[in-house]
Every structure is written in structure tokens, then in C-alpha cells.
Amino acid sequence: DQQVKQNSPSLSVQEGRISILNCDYTNSMFDYFLWYKKYPAEGPTFLISISSIKDKNEDGRFTVFLNKSAKHLSLHIVPSQPGDSAVYFCAASTIIQGAQKLVFGQGTRLTINP
Amino acid sequence: NAGVTQTPKFRILKIGQSMTLQCAQDMNHNYMYWYRQDPGMGLKLIYYSVGAGITDKGEVPNGYNVSRSTTEDFPLRLELAAPSQTSVYFCASSYRRTSGLTDTQYFGPGTRLTVL
Structure with a gap:
């Protein structure tokens, strides 16, 4: 039973355009949603988060949108840069x-x- | 600050052998975590600790043990290695932030373990 799903294993975007990464979840009890970025042979690093009571959080080129009714969140990167090439993990938090x-x-x- | 350090970086074990994965942090964080990441999968929580002397199971604790005798160190023990424990292991630490902000976990670089 996978509570957090990222259905796209890969995404290719041209430099300067928008990258949109998607994530779905099943548990309404999560209190925060986070995005982590991971380069090869390194540990994940925190990128941005959003509280379950918000619908948008922005930090520079990165914006996360939360749609609670659809149990869906997305990460937008604008404009995309070569250094953004990495694996992105969506994570959901409970305390x-x-x-x-x-x-x-x-x-x-x-x-x-x- | 070195942050979160893990040793070794790589290890090959034979079935039935035991080993300890070391994790240390120098940020005075109360909370520490162990995760494993299998190929093509997300990280899964093995064990966590809320402070020295206090540990608890995560999502996938079978086959592992932990201890936390100091704030800085959180070793993970594999007693009888099995091929299913072939994975990349990440240690992380965090502190309790003020209300309105979520905690941020800081990850080590990982230990790649192969059990043959």
C-alpha cells in the first residue's frame, strides 16, 4: 500500500522552460509535504515544503502547489537550469x-x- | 560542521555475516533516522530516535537493530545479513523547529551495501 506516489519515473525539459513534477498521496492525516532533491552518490537535500493547510508555497524558482481535494501536489521549477538535473522525491510527513x-x-x- | 557522516561508503557482505553501519552528526540534533533505498524506489524508514536512549521502529525494521547512547551517534546493526538487505542506507538528523515550520532532515551521503 503505497501512500505517496510519483507516477513519472523520468522527465526531460529544455533549459529555460518550466519543469512540473507531480505527486499523489492517499492519507489525509499528513501535516506537511516536502520535496527533496538528490544527486548521484549523495544524500537527499531538502528543497521546499508546504503545510497541509496551505495551497501554495514559493521559494525563488521553486513553487509547490497542494490540491487537498485531489490529494495531489506538484513542484514547479521556473526557469529550469542544467543544475536542476537530479532525482526529485516527494515526501509526506507525520509527527x-x-x-x-x-x-x-x-x-x-x-x-x-x- | 561536517553535518551527517556515514561509514563505510561501500561494503560487500556474505550471507549470515553481521556488520554495523556508523552514523554521526555534529549539529546537536535530537532526532535521528535510518532509511534504506532500494533501486527505483523511495526511501523507507527503518528506525528512528528522539534522543539518547530512546529508539523506535519505522516502516521496515526487521533484520536490523539500533542503539543511541549519545546525541551524536546512531549506529545501525545488521545481525544476519540476507540478500534482501542489499540496498543503499541513509542516515538523517533533524531538530524540532518552532510551530508553523516543518522539520528539515539532513541526510548523510549513504552506505551502499551488497549481500552475496
Whole structure:
């Protein structure tokens, strides 16, 4: 039973255009949704998050949109740059005993073409 | 600050062998986590700790043990290695942020383990 799903294993976008990465979830009890970026042979690094009570959060070139009725979130990167090529993981959070328990999607490999 | 460090980077084990994956953080974080990532899959939580002496199971704890004797260190023990434990293991740490902001987990570079 996969609670967080990223249905696109890969995405290819031209430099300067918009990249849109999608994520679906099933559990309405998640309190935050996060995006992590991962380069090969490195650990994931935090990118941006959104509270379950918001519908949009923006940080520079990165914007996350949350549609609670559809249980869907998306990450928009505008404009896309070559350094954005990486694997992007969507994650959903619950707090247990004060610890943040994350459930990750499978990841989407984003390739930015010059 | 070195952040979160993990050793070793790579390891090959034979079935039935045991080993300890080391994880250390120098950010004085209370919360520490162990994840595994199988090919083409997301990270799955193995164990977590909310402070020295306190640990609890995550989503996939079978075949693993942890201890947390200090704030800095959170080793993961594999007692009887099995091929199903072939994976990349990531350690992470975080601190409790003020309300209105979510915690940020900081990840180590990972340990790639192969069990043959």
C-alpha cells in the first residue's frame, strides 16, 4: 500500500522552460509535504515544503502547489537550469513522539537539456 | 560542521555475516533516522530516535537493530545479513523547529551495501 506516489519515473525539459513534477498521496492525516532533491552518490537535500493547510508555497524558482481535494501536489521549477538535473522525491510527513516520520515517493529523474 | 557522516561508503557482505553501519552528526540534533533505498524506489524508514536512549521502529525494521547512547551517534546493526538487505542506507538528523515550520532532515551521503 503505497501512500505517496510519483507516477513519472523520468522527465526531460529544455533549459529555460518550466519543469512540473507531480505527486499523489492517499492519507489525509499528513501535516506537511516536502520535496527533496538528490544527486548521484549523495544524500537527499531538502528543497521546499508546504503545510497541509496551505495551497501554495514559493521559494525563488521553486513553487509547490497542494490540491487537498485531489490529494495531489506538484513542484514547479521556473526557469529550469542544467543544475536542476537530479532525482526529485516527494515526501509526506507525520509527527510521532516529536519525530518527523517521512513517507517517500519513488522519485522522478529530471533531466534539463541545453 | 561536517553535518551527517556515514561509514563505510561501500561494503560487500556474505550471507549470515553481521556488520554495523556508523552514523554521526555534529549539529546537536535530537532526532535521528535510518532509511534504506532500494533501486527505483523511495526511501523507507527503518528506525528512528528522539534522543539518547530512546529508539523506535519505522516502516521496515526487521533484520536490523539500533542503539543511541549519545546525541551524536546512531549506529545501525545488521545481525544476519540476507540478500534482501542489499540496498543503499541513509542516515538523517533533524531538530524540532518552532510551530508553523516543518522539520528539515539532513541526510548523510549513504552506505551502499551488497549481500552475496
